[in-house]
Amino acid sequence: MRFLLRDRDGGLKPMDAEQLRECAHKMVDFIADYYKNIESFPVLSQVQPGYLRELLPDSAPACPESLQAVLDDVQNKILPGVTHWQSPEYFAYFPSNSSVAGFLGEMLSAAINMVGFSWITSPAATELEMIVLDWLAKALKLPDEFLSTGKGGGVIQGTASEAVLVVLLAARDKVLRRVGKDAIGKLVAYSSDQTHSALLKACKIAGIHSENCRVLKTDSSTEYSLSPESLSEAISQDIASGLIPFFLCATVGTTSSTAVDPLPALGKISNRNGLWFHVDAAYAGSACICPEFRHYIDGVEEANSFNMNAHKWFLTNFDCSALWVKDRSALIQSLSTNPEFLQNKASQGNMVVDYKDWQIPLGRRFRSLKLWMVLRLYGLENLQAYIRNHVELARKFEELVKLDPRFEVAAPRNFSLVCFRLLPTHQNNLESANTLNRELLDAVNSTGKLFISHTVLSDKYVLRFAVGAPLTEERHVVAAWTTLQEKASELLRKSQE
Amino acid sequence: MRFLLRDRDGGLKPMDAEQLRECAHKMVDFIADYYKNIESFPVLSQVQPGYLRELLPDSAPACPESLQAVLDDVQNKILPGVTHWQSPEYFAYFPSNSSVAGFLGEMLSAAINMVGFSWITSPAATELEMIVLDWLAKALKLPDEFLSTGKGGGVIQGTASEAVLVVLLAARDKVLRRVGKDAIGKLVAYSSDQTHSALLKACKIAGIHSENCRVLKTDSSTEYSLSPESLSEAISQDIASGLIPFFLCATVGTTSSTAVDPLPALGKISNRNGLWFHVDAAYAGSACICPEFRHYIDGVEEANSFNMNAHKWFLTNFDCSALWVKDRSALIQSLSTNPEFLQNKASQGNMVVDYKDWQIPLGRRFRSLKLWMVLRLYGLENLQAYIRNHVELARKFEELVKLDPRFEVAAPRNFSLVCFRLLPTHQNNLESANTLNRELLDAVNSTGKLFISHTVLSDKYVLRFAVGAPLTEERHVVAAWTTLQEKASELLRKSQE
Known part of the structure; x- marks a missing residue:
């Protein structure tokens, strides 16, 4: 794709309706493919600090590069360093919703650029x-x-x-x-x-x-x-x-x-x-x-x-x-x-x-x-249904936690966040329980299969499971819980060895 | 276009790769057409305060509307209220550059939405x-x-x-x-x-x-x-x-x-x-x-x-x-x-x-x-050429101002901004010259053919002509100056009547 256009005076013409049309259609397909494949990425980026400096040049290019070269770099160098907030397996912090409507609004706002x-x-x-x-x-x-x-x-x-x-x-x-x-x-x-x-x-x-x-x-x-x-x-x-x-x-x-x-x-x-x-x-x-x-x-x-x-x-x-x-x-x-x-x-x-x-x-x-x-x-009715669906999924996750005697729900669930933790394996051993939960957090996040975060409540290290990503369905919640249980079993086994 | 999708559980599915693809392609064409026709809009919006409230309902809809209905409203209700910073005839304040590359970056950033x-x-x-x-x-x-x-x-x-x-x-x-x-x-x-x-x-x-x-x-x-x-x-x-x-x-x-x-x-x-x-x-x-x-x-x-x-x-x-x-x-x-x-x-x-x-x-x-x-x-070389082109266009505008004895350049031009004003028609009449320039500003901005802004330097009301919109070419600068001259002639004629 020819990227640079010249105006009548030979100057750079960085905005041109037809070039914008051609390039932006290409970008739409790149983005739609990203969403199509979003479950194939580790939710939490697994790169090490400083990874990108090794992959990019030290200074800006003097001459233009092609859009394809940039998109290839996005795919191969940028996306591995992205933590995928839009992944259906993203349960960390609070959600950051993207939607088709919201994205279209961003496009229009960026285009008018006033x-x-x-x-x-x-x-x-x-x-x-x-x-x-x-x-x-x-x-x-x-x-x-x-x-x-x-x-x-x-x-x-x-x-x-x-x-x-x-x-x-x-x-x-x-x-x-x-x-x-x-x-x-x-x-x-x-x-x-x-x-x-x-x-x-x-x-x-x-x-x-x-x-x-x-x-x-x-x-x-x-x-x-x-x-x-x-x-x-x-x-x-x-x-x-x-x-x-x-x-x-x-x-x-x-x-x-x-x-x-x-x-x-x-x-x-x-x-x-x-x-x-x-x-x-x-x-x-x-x-x-x-x-x-x-x-x-x-x-x-x-x-x-x-x-x-x-x-x-x-x-x-x-x-x-x-x-x-x-x-x-x-x-x-x-x-x-x-x-x-x-x-x-x-x-x-x-x-x-x-x-x-x-x-x-x-x-x-x-x-x-x-x-x-x-x-x-x-429309408001669908937005209400959207909220209710997440609250219901969180309620289901809370039920799953309650069914496993190794865990406890650590704070009341009001909306779509479940606070939970592995219980101490020895009575009153707060510190070892905190360590265990910290290890569980690292273990599940390192799988790339889900991303959750943590907090501390009354000195207890607590895991936070926030339902709220637009693509999340019941199967993702259930799969996340399965991974959590598996990793908990591994950790508990190790701690008893 | 079907806008709402349902997931397996019947809930709203507000993000879907194929729906995003379809809708975003449609939005790309809407945006490319906007740029294609950008010179057909008045640069400075000519609406009156409160215009939009009369055109939109009092509350959000309970049920979804179609993308086409929204795009029609953007065309018919929103765009008339937009001041077109991307118009090649935009010379007010300082520029706010949009470019194909910058727009693509905004798209990608909005899509990753982390x-x-x-x-x-x-x-x-x-x-x-x-x-x-x-x-x-x-x-x-x-x-x-x-x-x-x-x-x-x-x-x-x-x-x-x-x-x-x-x-x-x-x-x-x-x-x-x-x-x-x-x-x-x-x-x-x-x-x-x-x-x-x-x-x-x-x-x-x-x-x-x-x-x-x-x-x-x-x-x-x-x-x-x-x-x-x-x-x-x-x-x-x-x-x-x-x-x-x-x-x-x-x-x-x-x-x-x-x-x-x-x-x-x-x-x-x-x-x-x-x-x-x-x-x-x-x-x-x-x-x-x-x-x-x-x-x-x-x-x-x-x-x-x-x-x-x-x-x-x-x-x-x-x-x-x-x-x-x-x-x-x-x-x-x-x-x-x-x-x-x-x-x-x-x-x-x-x-x-x-x-x-x-x-x-x-x-x-x-x-x-x-x-x-x-x-x-x-690439840096083209970015340098881009800057130089605008500085050169501003220099040309400055030359045009200097050729017209009714005007003066009011401050040194260092980059791509020209400060200028209509000279007092009567010696030492600062206030009437200020009024005249204020009227000239209103007159040219009301044509919708260009948009410039003003400042005050040493108590003089001064017009600012900032070259810097990506679509601006020499013909736009020349046309803007012609409009300025015409409106100045009209005002000077009136003031002598």
Whole structure:
């Protein structure tokens, strides 16, 4: 395939409709074949650190290479170093959903390739984002105050980390406007020890002192959810010490075990004390489009902001993290800039939303397209069925674990994550059980047949089995369990030798 | 086209290789046709605020719709609201390059759809990024200290805003570790009044006090570049006042007029005073792969960090902002997190780079693929020719402006941006000339035949003509100038009536 085209003046013509058509059709077939053969790859890449530097040249080529040469390298050098998040045997961390609809949206967004910092730079990008996040808010039955038609609204962030950072900044500045910026050393943020590390990172970035980040202990007595009593107590103590409580992050579906913090009680305490109340439902938010799971976010009425990642378990390719706030002006006060070179009539006239003022970066992609296409091409009823199917598969996996007396389920299963572990072979031998489970993790991941990850709960090393890849079917779950049992038997046999 | 597939259990099967193949081929044709017809659209969208809400339903559909229905809506409802950054008549802001190679890279990255926060989550993603940024550093002849083989290295950020934020945080924390975190109110950051607003936003986020952001004045006497004398003086005054200078952002190719700050002199002052010296070459960095433009970044040896946006003028679809640092440990100290659920042998053994610790978000896309494909499919010589062609087209436009006595070139042209304006019709009438140029901007942008933007330099309202869209040829530049002349004639005629 001839790759380079020349324009009339002899210059490189790097965009040409017919060349794009020819090359992109070729890429479509490459990608479709990848999905066709995806089960033939080890799920977790088995390469060693530094493998790729040995395979590629030291510098960029002076002259063009052919598309076929690049595709061959993708096949032979890149794919062996890929951990296949789209494999049906991928059960690690949380899922990162790709779908036909989401992929088509990515294609279209990459093709239009506009930079939507202000309304005027592509009105459709801003307006579709407002509309689609209103759609999703309604599907989640969020309070009307989160809709863009009032004082709130939704915005697509890249990740949940950015979502919690922007609302933390809004909360910080709101309180500092009242108490003076020199009081930053007195601001206190609250969360549980199950809250995602993104909150502590956001606090570091925002200049909240690390000793003022209250990481409240949880344990199995509350199923690893944050106890309202411990929050109340911590706030009282901090106020008594002259500190200024300003932010609470609650989680619906924690990363370790999908614990659910009690939003109604936490929200009341938060509001009584004037805190900004953020709800992180990055993973589990997707499930809340189903009536039977919606109760997990009861209490969201009390929240100032709510976040869910459509790129996790909602068939929208990464990245697409939906954030809603009740008071968009707080965000804008913290994050707006207005340089001359970006001024325009629509913005200066306050006639439009400029999403640059709702986020950290200036530039932004046309990410609402893919979410819009997912919602339209599947429809809410099918999306509900999709979620239910994964929850059901996780329930089946949990049943399998319970049937094997060598294992235990280590935390309640709320959604599609099962936390489990091999039990100690000798009574009360925590450390040896932890070692055994660590070895089991390595053993199964080294087979390439599945990929799972781990966490630690109450000092126990626990394996995490997260169902959520779009291609996963019951047979994959059953096969994964068989591999886990086989490797467990091998390890137990060895440990008794 | 049948869109929904069912798996064996009757559940939704949202990813299927053959359905992906069929639908994506259809999307390729839709996109190729878009590029084929791109000149038929108004460059700047002519819709009114709120146009889209009237065209779309109030909520997401319960049942699936057809791909054809969605594509029809893209054509009829979305595209009219798009400002076509890929149009050959797009001359506003700075370009946002799409190319066949860049688009193919986006497709592949969206298809693999992995989340590369740690090495283990896809070793190829981390390693290719390290290798490709080393390639680009070598093409730019950056000092070896910026290569990943030493203590430095490159990382792909989403935008230049994120790049300046992460290095500002690293610089902030480095000095605060020395002087104590309560001294944050004493930290001073320096830049010129031509520096991108991203720096002030980064300072706000990082908690640097706004009165400690020194925005040093520039004017035409230095061609809008930062004078080393004014920097020296400001630093001395701040030290005398007991403040702590800690950060300097210099720019190569400012947003308003592509002014170039004198890096060697600024770098020496910066180093003498222990400041972190960041060089923002977001736009003009691309040009520096050409030997004849490389001198603009002479002095980068003195810098702690250097940034250029491959997504602007380097044929790599948005987003892809390349940042290099000499001391990666400073970044990592500010941005690392290490929760149990992300721990793994490779990371714990310090055998690998985990890019999550070099950026704000946790998750990240496989963005190096597209940059790698651009470098390989075009080759450095063609990329140089691409840059040179745009600079030459801008030079031709500048000549055309100079030939028309009603206009003036308002700032030196260094790269592919021409700043120009209609001269006052009455001597010394600055305000009426500004109004006239504002009207000219509106008039040409309303034709839909081209899109340009503006800035203000020394109180003069100035029009910006940035050549840099991949499809732009000489005929588009000439046609744009003809439209500008016609609209100028109309306005001047009216103003004399």
